[in-house]
Amino acid sequence: MKDHWLVRESTIRRLWVTFVIVLVVTVLVDLLVQHDGQFWLTGTFGFGAWFGFASCVALILLSKALGAVLRRPDTYYDR
Numbered sequence: 001m002k003d004h005w006l007v008r009e010s011t012i013r014r015l016w017v018t019f020v021i022v023l024v025v026t027v028l029v030d031l032l033v034q035h036d037g038q039f040w041l042t043g044t045f046g047f048g049a050w051f052g053f054a055s056c057v058a059l060i061l062l063s064k065a066l067g068a069v070l071r072r073p074d075t076y077y078d079r
Contacts, residue, residue: 035047
């Protein structure tokens with residue numbers, strides 16, 4: 001039986017390469033745009049890219065910490 005096209009190694013590799021190229025081009029286009037940010041930080045090169053990445057990392061770390069605090073034992077409802 002033939003594999004679905006989304007689970008083939010070659011397709012996954014092509015998708016990753018395409019995504020990385022699109023992200024790099026998007027950040028490079030930022031060089032062509034004049035930034036008039038309200039704060040010095042918002043006018044820096046690639047602000048949207050690195051701020052989005054940092055926000056994503058912060059959300060993941062926060063959710064891990066919250067999960068550790070709210071975690072209950074497996075037998076919590078067996079009482």
